[in-house]
Amino acid sequence: MPGFFEKTAKDGQNSEAIKEIQETRDRFIVFIGKLEDKLKEFGEASIPELQSLLDTDTDEFKRSYHRMRAAVLGQIESIRKKAVDVKEEKIDTLWYSYNDQKIPKMCYQFRDECYERHHQLDALCSAYRERVEDTGVEDFEVKYQRILDEHDAIKGKFRCTQCGSPITIDRIYFTTTYITCVACQTRNTFEPGSQARLLExxxxxxxxxxxxxxxxxxxxxxxxxxxxxxxxxxxxxxxxxxxxxxxxxxxxxxxxxxxxxxxxxxxxxxxxxxxxxxxxxxxxxxxxxxxxxxxxxxxxxxxxxxxxxxx
Amino acid sequence: MSDGKKSLTLLEKMKQKAMMQKSYGGEFIEESAKLTARVCPNCGAGRAAHDGLTHCAYCSFEFLSVKLTDGINIKKQDNSSNT
Amino acid sequence: MSNPLLEPIHGVSLYDYAAISAKMASGIDVKEICKKLGIEPAVFEEASALWVTRMQEDGTWEVTTQFGQYFGDAENHPKLKDLQPEVSDEGKDNLQKMTTDRYFYEELNGARQAAYEYGYDGAQWIQDNFGISLGDFQGVAMKWMQVQNQEMSGGNYENIQHYVDHQQKKQQEYAAKFAAEQGGNVADDVEF
CATH class of the missing domain: 1.20.58 (Methane Monooxygenase Hydroxylase; Chain G, domain 1)
Known part of the structure; x- marks a missing residue:
């Protein structure tokens, strides 16, 4: 790196640079801290809201819950993006403009400290993202049980459309299919209920x-x-x-x-x-x-x- | 305190928006299982098992205009022979 | 046909299956579609479940890739092309524009993405605001994807990046609009 150890900056310029670097670092650390506070507050408030919406959403695919979850994740992303934008604008720019002057050690330290703080926020964003996503973890035992319950309720209730003999649904069909009446050989069309269709x-x-x-x-x-x-x-x-x-x-x-x-x-x-x-x-x-x-x-x-x- | 209120207001708005919206494809309607049988529109006979699924066993009316392969429950032998 | 994974299932070819999927995503009733193809729901449902398993089985991605191409070509399917959903004049114009104007296509892509991030059902939002159904949207997306793939194999990365940048710019614009509608983002008052 040419000029790295050359005496390119006057002492006065250096002290101004040092002051600017210190101030920028301090402001950045406070700024990230505030974003962290917002993130924690918003994340903690959103998780129980999402859980309650998941429990009360009557839609089979929980679509209201999924819309809100996407919006919550969108807000977490907006915090993450704000930090990246400011890091690029304030920290990276300053580091590029001063790193060839007489204060390399300080410049590196400035950059490392800011990056580390930024990294902490980024990790916290990821942790909240994961927790928000985890609110939607469904228990598939429950969903499967619903399929079994539906099957139990219908398996013995049908009669041949032609001759009226009983037709037993002997397994969980998940697609429409043809079932032959053992008495009159008519091919009846069996359409599974909504739960059975989800079987696969x-x-x-x-x-x-x-x-x-x-x-x-x-x-x-x-x-x-x-x-x-x-x-x-x-x-x-x-x-x-x-x-x-x-x-x-x-x-x-x-x-x-x-x-x-x-x-x-x-x-x-x-x-x-x-x-x-x-x-x-x-x-x-x-x-x-x-x-x-x-x-x-x-x-x-x-x-x-x-x-x-x-x- | 005021910050806490702001988050909640925003969350409340988000929740309302999520709940009020129409979902693409419409509401999910729980359908129960059904049993029906197709009647030949040509001769009025019920669909009989003895000669496959693709054509009417009595008048050869075409129920299905494809050649069935080995699927899940429907098999090759469900092709009618009277085509 | 050399690849056995591309053989029709109950006479339902991959082109049929892709066109059915596209038509269903445009809001056409599956019973209407079955009628046009001369099949019953039982046949369609088995074929549909088995086409999914063919894609799972296929480590070369050929089935999935061809499905995408056929999906984008649903409008030319000999038996299904006449099945058209009701579309407003505005929707028709927008769809036409999206097919020919790549900037507009990227804009809608960015808008849809932003809509999801602000709690909208993106597919419904596009339908409400531009009159384009999910099926039509995906169909056009498949076509542009092919253009992009050709650019990729031709090494024309600059062009690809150009449109990616445009999409991101538009996404940000729409995000700002959605944010304003909900009274701002959560950390708007945090200043550097």
Whole structure:
């Protein structure tokens, strides 16, 4: 960076720059703090409102709730965007204009402090976003139970439109279908009720819900691996100034342990995914056996994708 | 305090807006299951099982103008032979 | 047809299925659609459920990609093209403009996005304010998507970025309008 250590700025200019940097930093930190307060206040107030709307929304797809949730997320986004805009306008601009002067250390410090504060707000926005989204987590056991209840209520109530003999609905049909009367052989048309029509979709979501713990175990591996890597890395760094042979040997042993634990986890990861996927599809098949053959083809595809793209 | 009130007012407005709106595609109407049977518009016969779904077993009237494949409950053998 | 995943299901081709989806999204009654195709709801519902499973099975995305192209071409479907929803003159003009004027298309995209972020049902908002149904909107979107894909494979990224920028600018304009309607955004009084 030319001019970085050159005496390009006069002392007076420098002190003015320092003053401007300090003031900007202070203002930015206060500004982010105020945005954080707004975010917390708005987020905390919105969550119970969303929960109550979800409970009272009589629409099958909870569309009023979803509209309001989108609006709440929109407001969180507006806070996040306001912070980004101000960071770009005030912090980045100032940092670009001063970083080639005689105060590099201070400039870096200014930038790092502001970025760190901004990052904290950003993380808080994400945390609220997640909490807001979590208000809509539906229990698919309940939805599935509604399908079963509907089926129980209708399965024995039909009679052949031609001869009046009883027609039993022997399974949950989720599409319109033809049912033959055993007495007169007429092909009756059976149209499922609204709940049964949701079967395939609810079955998948419920299967995912019932097996999510297995997926979580798989998804937790990268963080554990990263953690072990960091531990080994820190231990390695600590060797540099270590003179004691006993301690050195002990630390090397610890490093090896971390590395082998990391390796074991990395090897285990695909198997955890296969276990999850098989369990999920078994559930799905048992909840909607009519499409089991098609589910299996989807299963094969997901397995291939996983192996190919190392997802 | 005043800030708290503002958030609530905004939230109340948002809630009202969410609830008052018409949803695209209209209201969801809960439909119960039904059983009917198609009667041939040509000869008046009920749809009989013995010769498939696509044509009337008695007068060959075309109920379905497609060739059925193996689906979920409807299968290839549901194509009528009297076409 | 070389790909077995593209074979018709109960005689319902992928083009039929995509055109049915487009017509339904425009508000046409599924019974009318079935009548035109010479099928009954039982056949359509099975075909529809199975086309979804074909897309799930297909790791090459060919079924999904072709579905998108056919969806955008629903207006030319030989059996379904005559099924037209009732559209106001303004809606017709807007749809025509959206098909030919990419800036207008990007504007509506941005507006719809902003509408969702301010608690509107975006599809309904477009219908109310521009008279364009979701089915027609998505159909035009598929066409512009193809244009964009061609630009992408031709390396014309500048043009793509140009329209993305336009969409974002418009989205912000609409967002400001929606914000004003609700009395501002939550942190409007926080100043730097």
């Amino acid at each position: 979709h609810v079955a998948r979501s419920l299967a995912e819900q019932r097996t999510k713990q297995l997926l979580k175990e798989h998804d937790a591996i990268p963080e554990k691996v990263h953690d072990l890597y960091l531990q080994a890395h820190r231990l390695e760094l600590s060797l540099i100034h270590e003179k004691d042979k006993g301690v050195l040997a002990q630390k090397r042993k610890q490093i090896d342990e971390r590395r082998s634990q990391k390796e074991v986890l990395e090897k285990k990861r695909p198997d955890l995914y296969y276990t999850y996927l098989r369990a999920m599809f078994d559930e799905w098949n048992s909840l909607n056996p009519a499409l089991a053959e098609e589910h299996e083809k989807f299963y094969t595809r997901l397995l291939t994708d996983y192996k190919q793209y190392k997802l």
